[in-house]
Amino acid sequence: MFSAFEILLLLPFTALAVGQFYLILLVRKAFRKPSPPQLTDAEFPRLLMVLSLKGADPELKSCLKRLCTQDYPNYCLRLVIDSPEDPAWPIVREFLNENPDSDCDVINLGNRLSTCSGKISGMLRGTEDLEDFEIVAFVDGDAQIEPFCLRRLAEGLAEPEVGVVTGNRWYVPQSARLGTLCCYTWNMYAVPMMIAAKIPWGGCMAVRSEDLQPGPLRDHLKRSFGEDSAIASYMRDQGKQTRFLPDLLVLNHEDCGMQQLYNFVIRQYLTVRLHNPHWKIVVAYNLIVSLLFSIAMLGSMIPNLYQSSFLAGLTITTLSSLALAITIQNKVRDRVRKIAGRSIFWVTPARFLVFLISIPTTMMINLLTTVQSLFTSEHIWRGLKYRFGGDPPIQVIEPKESREHSVSLRV
Numbered sequence: 001m002f003s004a005f006e007i008l009l010l011l012p013f014t015a016l017a018v019g020q021f022y023l024i025l026l027v028r029k030a031f032r033k034p035s036p037p038q039l040t041d042a043e044f045p046r047l048l049m050v051l052s053l054k055g056a057d058p059e060l061k062s063c064l065k066r067l068c069t070q071d072y073p074n075y076c077l078r079l080v081i082d083s084p085e086d087p088a089w090p091i092v093r094e095f096l097n098e099n100p101d102s103d104c105d106v107i108n109l110g111n112r113l114s115t116c117s118g119k120i121s122g123m124l125r126g127t128e129d130l131e132d133f134e135i136v137a138f139v140d141g142d143a144q145i146e147p148f149c150l151r152r153l154a155e156g157l158a159e160p161e162v163g164v165v166t167g168n169r170w171y172v173p174q175s176a177r178l179g180t181l182c183c184y185t186w187n188m189y190a191v192p193m194m195i196a197a198k199i200p201w202g203g204c205m206a207v208r209s210e211d212l213q214p215g216p217l218r219d220h221l222k223r224s225f226g227e228d229s230a231i232a233s234y235m236r237d238q239g240k241q242t243r244f245l246p247d248l249l250v251l252n253h254e255d256c257g258m259q260q261l262y263n264f265v266i267r268q269y270l271t272v273r274l275h276n277p278h279w280k281i282v283v284a285y286n287l288i289v290s291l292l293f294s295i296a297m298l299g300s301m302i303p304n305l306y307q308s309s310f311l312a313g314l315t316i317t318t319l320s321s322l323a324l325a326i327t328i329q330n331k332v333r334d335r336v337r338k339i340a341g342r343s344i345f346w347v348t349p350a351r352f353l354v355f356l357i358s359i360p361t362t363m364m365i366n367l368l369t370t371v372q373s374l375f376t377s378e379h380i381w382r383g384l385k386y387r388f389g390g391d392p393p394i395q396v397i398e399p400k401e402s403r404e405h406s407v408s409l410r411v
Contacts, residue, residue: 010313013317014316016320017320023195036159039151041073047134047135048076051078052080052120053086053122055383057088061091063139063145064095071147072150079092079126080126115223115396117225117226117381119202124218127209135209136212138202139204143250144250144251149204163208163211165206165243166201166243167205167245167248168250169187170332172253174346178358181354220233226272230275247335265365273373286370289363296313299314377389
C-alpha cells in the first residue's frame with residue numbers, strides 16, 4: 001500500500017496522464033473531422049504558390065517537380081531565391097531547363113528586410129503582386145507534397161470562418177542514426193501539440209490573397225521570425241480559424257544529425273515564444289513532461305524509500321506517452337495509406353533499438369531546448385544571425401547587406 005505522501009508523489013504523474021489522454025482525444029477528433037466539400041475545376045480560384053529559397057535542400061529538385069505537377073486547374077509557382085549566387089539557383093536552373101513548359105516565375109529576393117527572418121522576407125517579396133490571385137499557398141523546399149495538395153488547401157479556404165489551412169510534417173526514418181530517430185520521436189509528440197495549440201506548419205499552408213495585401217498582416221510579418229505562428233496569431237485576432245487537414249500530411253525521409261536537430265527544435269520553440277499567445281502552456285507542457293519523465297526514471301533506479309512510487313510514476317508516464325504515440329502513428333499511417341497508397345513502416349531491428357534510446361534522449365533535448373529558448377537572444381539560421389528583444393523585436397545582425405530588387409532570374 002502507498003502512504004499518503006507516496007500518493008501525493010503520484011498526483012503529478014496522474015495529471016500528466018490526463019493531459020496526454022486529452023491530446024489523444026484532440027488527435028482523434030482532428031482525424032475524424034469531415035474533409036471540406038470538394039470543388040469542381042471551374043470553382044477553384046486562381047492560386048499562387050510561393051517557395052522562398054536560401055540554400056539547397058537535399059530534395060529540392062524532387063520538390064520542384066511535385067510543385068510543377070499539381071492537379072490544380074489554375075495556379076502559378078513563384079520561386080524567390082536569396083541571390084543569384086545562392087546554392088539553390090543551379091538546381092533551379094537545371095530543373096527549368098529540363099521542364100521549359102512549367103508555369104514558374106523565378107525572382108531575386110533583392111533587399112532583404114532586417115526586421116524579420118530571411119524566409120519571411122522571401123514570402124513578402126513573392127507576394128508583392130497578387131492582383132490575379134485569390135489564394136496564396138506557401139511551401140518549403142524539402143516538402144514532398146502530394147498532387148492533390150493545392151486542391152485540399154483551396155477547398156479548406158472555401159469555408160469563410162477559416163483563415164489559414166495547413167498540413168504538417170511527418171518523418172519516416174530511413175536510417176538508424178540517433179539524430180534521425182530523435183527527430184522522428186520529437187515530431188511524433190509535436191504534431192498533437194500543434195493540433196491542440198492550433199499552430200500551422202509553414203511547409204504546407206495557404207491563406208487568402210486579400211489578407212496579404214498591404215495592411216496589418218504584412219506589417220506584422222515584417223517584424224516576425226516564424227511565419228506560421230505569426231499568421232496564426234493574426235488570424236486568431238481576426239476571429240478566423242486555423243484548419244488542420246490530415247490529408248495534407250507531408251512525408252519527410254531526410255536524415256538528421258544531433259546538432260541539426262537541436263538547432264531545429266530551439267528554432268521551433270523560439271517561434272512559439274515570440275508569436276504564439278499560448279506559448280506559456282507549450283513551455284509548461286514541455287517542462288512537465290521532460291522533468292517528470294527524468295525524475296521518475298532516476299527515482300526508480302536509485303534505491304530509496306519512495307522507489308515504488310517513482311516506479312509507478314514512470315509506468316504511468318510511459319504508458320500514457322505510448323498511448324499518445326501509438327494513436328498519432330496509427331492515424332497518420334491509415335491516412336497516408338488511404339490518400340496516397342503508401343506505407344510509412346520504418347521499423348528494422350537496428351532502428352528499433354536506436355528508437356528505444358531516442359526516447360530518453362529526446363526528452364533531454366526537449367528539456368534543454370525549452371529552457372534555452374526562454375533565454376536565447378541570438379540565433380543563426382541558414383547563414384543569417386538574428387537578435388531578439390528590443391525594438392524591433394527581430395533583427396538580422398549578420399550579414400548586413402543592401403541589395404536592389406532585380407528582374408526575373410529565369411533565362
